Amino acid sequence: MKQFISPFQLAILVANFIFAAALITLPQILTQISIQNTWIVPFLVYPIVVVLLLIGFGRGNILQSSFLTNHRSSLHHLFYITIGLFLVIVYIRDLRAFIDFTSRALLPTTPIEVIAILVSVVLLYISSTGIEVVTRITVIQFIMLSATILSLPFMLLNEIELSHIMPILGTDTVENLSKSSFELLPWMGESLIFFFLLGNVAAKKGVKRAIIIGVSIGFFLLFLLIITSIAVLGENIVSKSIYPNFIMIQQINITDFLDRLDLIIVILWMPVLLSKLALTLYCIHRAFFNPNGGTTSNLLMTPLSLLLAVLAIILFENNTVHLEFTFLTWTIIGIVMEFLLLILVLILRFRAKATSLR
Amino acid sequence: MRRLFNILKHNRKSKIPETMDLAISTDLDNNIKFLKKQFENSSDVVFRQITTAKNKAYIIFVDGLIDSARIELHAIQQLLEQTPADALDTTYIEEQIISVNSVTEENKFKKLLKQILDGNTILLVDKFDKALVLGAKGGSSRSISEPDTESVIRGPREGFTESLRVNTSLVRRKIHSNHLKVVSRTVGTETQTSLAILYLENLAPPQLVEEVLARIDRIKIDGILESGYIEELIEDDTWSPFPQIQNTERPDTVAANLLEGRVSIIVDGTPFVLILPTSFWQFIQASEDYYQRFHISVFLRLLRVTLLFLALLMPALYVAIASFHQEMIPTTLLLSIAASREAIPFPVFIEALIMELSFEALREAGIRLPKVIGQAVSILGALVIGTAAVEAGIVSAPMVIIVSLTGIASFTIPRFNLAISIRLLRFPMMILAGIFGLFGVVLGSIVLLTHLCKLRSFGVPYFSPLSPLKWSDLKDVFIRVPWWDMDRRPKQFVKEDPVREGSNLKASPNQKES
Numbered sequence: 001m002k003q004f005i006s007p008f009q010l011a012i013l014v015a016n017f018i019f020a021a022a023l024i025t026l027p028q029i030l031t032q033i034s035i036q037n038t039w040i041v042p043f044l045v046y047p048i049v050v051v052l053l054l055i056g057f058g059r060g061n062i063l064q065s066s067f068l069t070n071h072r073s074s075l076h077h078l079f080y081i082t083i084g085l086f087l088v089i090v091y092i093r094d095l096r097a098f099i100d101f102t103s104r105a106l107l108p109t110t111p112i113e114v115i116a117i118l119v120s121v122v123l124l125y126i127s128s129t130g131i132e133v134v135t136r137i138t139v140i141q142f143i144m145l146s147a148t149i150l151s152l153p154f155m156l157l158n159e160i161e162l163s164h165i166m167p168i169l170g171t172d173t174v175e176n177l178s179k180s181s182f183e184l185l186p187w188m189g190e191s192l193i194f195f196f197l198l199g200n201v202a203a204k205k206g207v208k209r210a211i212i213i214g215v216s217i218g219f220f221l222l223f224l225l226i227i228t229s230i231a232v233l234g235e236n237i238v239s240k241s242i243y244p245n246f247i248m249i250q251q252i253n254i255t256d257f258l259d260r261l262d263l264i265i266v267i268l269w270m271p272v273l274l275s276k277l278a279l280t281l282y283c284i285h286r287a288f289f290n291p292n293g294g295t296t297s298n299l300l301m302t303p304l305s306l307l308l309a310v311l312a313i314i315l316f317e318n319n320t321v322h323l324e325f326t327f328l329t330w331t332i333i334g335i336v337m338e339f340l341l342l343i344l345v346l347i348l349r350f351r352a353k354a355t356s357l358r
Numbered sequence: 359m360r361r362l363f364n365i366l367k368h369n370r371k372s373k374i375p376e377t378m379d380l381a382i383s384t385d386l387d388n389n390i391k392f393l394k395k396q397f398e399n400s401s402d403v404v405f406r407q408i409t410t411a412k413n414k415a416y417i418i419f420v421d422g423l424i425d426s427a428r429i430e431l432h433a434i435q436q437l438l439e440q441t442p443a444d445a446l447d448t449t450y451i452e453e454q455i456i457s458v459n460s461v462t463e464e465n466k467f468k469k470l471l472k473q474i475l476d477g478n479t480i481l482l483v484d485k486f487d488k489a490l491v492l493g494a495k496g497g498s499s500r501s502i503s504e505p506d507t508e509s510v511i512r513g514p515r516e517g518f519t520e521s522l523r524v525n526t527s528l529v530r531r532k533i534h535s536n537h538l539k540v541v542s543r544t545v546g547t548e549t550q551t552s553l554a555i556l557y558l559e560n561l562a563p564p565q566l567v568e569e570v571l572a573r574i575d576r577i578k579i580d581g582i583l584e585s586g587y588i589e590e591l592i593e594d595d596t597w598s599p600f601p602q603i604q605n606t607e608r609p610d611t612v613a614a615n616l617l618e619g620r621v622s623i624i625v626d627g628t629p630f631v632l633i634l635p636t637s638f639w640q641f642i643q644a645s646e647d648y649y650q651r652f653h654i655s656v657f658l659r660l661l662r663v664t665l666l667f668l669a670l671l672m673p674a675l676y677v678a679i680a681s682f683h684q685e686m687i688p689t690t691l692l693l694s695i696a697a698s699r700e701a702i703p704f705p706v707f708i709e710a711l712i713m714e715l716s717f718e719a720l721r722e723a724g725i726r727l728p729k730v731i732g733q734a735v736s737i738l739g740a741l742v743i744g745t746a747a748v749e750a751g752i753v754s755a756p757m758v759i760i761v762s763l764t765g766i767a768s769f770t771i772p773r774f775n776l777a778i779s780i781r782l783l784r785f786p787m788m789i790l791a792g793i794f795g796l797f798g799v800v801l802g803s804i805v806l807l808t809h810l811c812k813l814r815s816f817g818v819p820y821f822s823p824l825s826p827l828k829w830s831d832l833k834d835v836f837i838r839v840p841w842w843d844m845d846r847r848p849k850q851f852v853k854e855d856p857v858r859e860g861s862n863l864k865a866s867p868n869q870k871e872s
Binding site: 118119126137141 | 685794800805807811819824
């Protein structure tokens with residue numbers, strides 16, 4: 001039986017999708033490029049992403065209707081395969097990032113293979129419950145994390161130095177901001193997952209608003225983290241730390257007693273990223289093995305999950321190689337695949353419109 | 359007649375044959391012979407012969423199940439003294455002689471046997487092919503008293519008993535509405551246990567009632583001795599550690615849930631009544647939350663939610679932090695813990711396991727021991743475990759504090775079935791914490807959360823209204839808003855008539871009468 005989600009849940013899913021993994025290491029490369037002007041970058045990328053999504057969605061609910069029906073054309077299948085491949089790369093990248101972070105921050109003596117298997121088993125359980133349950137746990141955890149992120153500037157008030165975030169305009173400011181925007185765009189372009197999930201939204205009203213709200217929330221939270229980390233640590237530390245946000249939350253010092261809140265915040269963040277990974281795994285499984293979303297067989301979820309976990313380990317020799325892929329390779333792959341997906345969405349929409357006019 | 363004779367010849371078990379649908383004959387002797395055969399070796403089944411209007415008659419009942427005084431006064435005495443010789447028939451006896459308040463006719467042996475075993479009295483008269491069933495049940499049963507498991511400071515003090523009729527009457531006293539329906543069912547081939555399914559016709563979704571009845575009708579079992587049998591036979595996911603059906607001993611709890619569109623099942627022979635469908639958050643609600651002023655309710659609810667998480671996670675968090683993430687502990691506290699653990703030969707995880715298992719053993723022993731010595735032994739055990747174990751260097755003082763606080767936290771959960779689930783789940787969390795630290799705790803928590811979000815109770819999501827999120831229903835979950843603001847019933851149960859009170863009920867000095 002097909003499962004459905006509400007526009008509000010869709011918004012939270014999209015917000016989580018673009019925010020949860022981006023906060024791990026992305027601020028480092030962005031700050032390396034555009035130093036203390038980095039907090040401006042989300043404002044530059046946000047309208048681009050929103051416009052692209054609105055162009056893809058178009059007017060009315062024609063695209064949504066074409067995904068809601070069970071009759072799939074070959075173009076639909078092409079779209080699903082493309083987005084499946086896209087999500088495989090996203091999944092491997094994020095899973096390895098999560099494993100590396102866990103290995104560094106929580107379990108330094110545990111082999112990463114053990115962490116990978118453990119995480120995969122948990123993700124397998126979550127993904128096999130279906131989109132409805134994945135959405136429910138995402139909503140609960142994302143709201144908790146968002147409340148924490150919103151309170152971060154207040155918790156770090158005594159550590160913030162506004163001089164760190166004063167914009168410095170130089171001859172290469174525009175160039176640097178453009179480069180950072182180019183770096184950020186593929187990460188935020190992951191919000192294209194929205195088109196894949198359209199087939200699970202029964203409501204016709206409020207879908208467009210949901211995507212704008214979701215993208216806005218994701219961007220805002222990322223902006224808040226970037227500006228707070230630069231304000232607290234300075235661009236020097238942020239650009240050189242692998243996990244700048246983790247270093248930032250280690251500076252929280254409310255009283256002598258409440259100065260070790262970093263791991264507590266990490267505990268709040270980990271389930272949010274696991275929700276994103278679970279959603280990605282679910283979408284990959286559906287894209288390749290169950291494009292209509294109607295059947296409930298999860299037989300192939302187990303080998304798929306374990307295969308992707310193995311790939312996440314063996315494809316990257318160490319964390320440095322993974323970071324290189326994340327900062328450099330992923331940018332190009334991401335942009336190319338996202339534009340390809342957008343073109344496919346546009347073709348699907350035009351074809352659906354032509355069919356409905358006939 | 360020949361068929362009846364053949365049946366009498368064979369040695370039949372006391373089980374009422376499903377296929378036997380014999381009718382009562384006009385020959386009283388054959389009828390009695392058949393019934394005596396069914397009840398042979400049952401000395402509590404009494405066959406009292408009388409003569410009424412020169413006709414032989416028998417009064418048959420199970421000694422101990424009937425109200426002997428009423429039968430003697432309103433049936434036997436009437437039959438012996440007031441029956442005219444002529445124009446005697448069952449209708450005349452029923453309408454003009456017997457003054458027991460409930461009299462029905464039966465003409466099949468199968469139903470007659472059931473009536474006798476249910477505690478009714480049977481009157482068989484010679485030359486009549488019908489029997490009269492006199493409803494004068496009695497016997498001794500427990501009186502209505504305050505439930506042991508759900509005592510309150512403020513609120514009604516009556517609790518259900520083992521009698522089905524008493525229990526249905528207790529609910530009827532709360533809800534004086536003709537919309538309250540009481541549907542009967544009988545389950546259990548040997549025990550023939552009576553069930554009463556209660557619901558408010560204008561509130562409970564018809565599909566829910568149909569589903570409940572369908573699941574009960576599907577039950578094929580020899581005996582039902584407690585509502586727990588029914589619970590396990592009809593719940594959605596038996597493998598889940600979380601209960602999906604609530605049980606209570608309080609009629610006011612049942613009435614309140616019926617008024618929110620739920621269905622209740624009363625089982626004869628047990629004071630524990632089932633309420634369904636249920637959500638996770640109902641198990642942390644006590645009936646007293648609705649009787650005290652809302653400030654107290656808010657405080658108690660928030661306290662219970664916090665203690666629920668502590669009951670589940672505190673030992674695991676201590677094990678994880680003490681074993682893997684000592685940097686999280688403030689320095690002075692860390693030195694104190696390190697000093698107390700210096701001489702302990704076991705790792706934190708083993709220490710926690712020892713203490714938790716000892717505590718569980720002590721708690722279980724406290725339930726089973728006779729009340730006279732139970733309290734003394736519990737105190738002694740606590741002292742032995744607490745003091746002596748610390749002084750012997752088996753466990754550390756912080757661990758004793760953690761385990762004690764966890765135990766107290768689990769006692770604050772109002773519903774025992776959820777409390778015991780949380781107690782069980784503590785152990786896997788501790789194992790995960792002992793092996794993987796906080797990472798293991800996080801993974802365990804997310805698996806639990808996923809399970810809770812996946813679970814359903816008769817179609818209703820178990821974690822609602824938190825997930826799926828329904829803002830309007832959250833006013834009775836972590837807090838309880840004042841009664842003048844609780845104008846709507848929970849949306850996941852009642853779709854037809856969601857409004858339960860008028861608007862603008864908040865009193866104020868200048869309020870005009872509407």
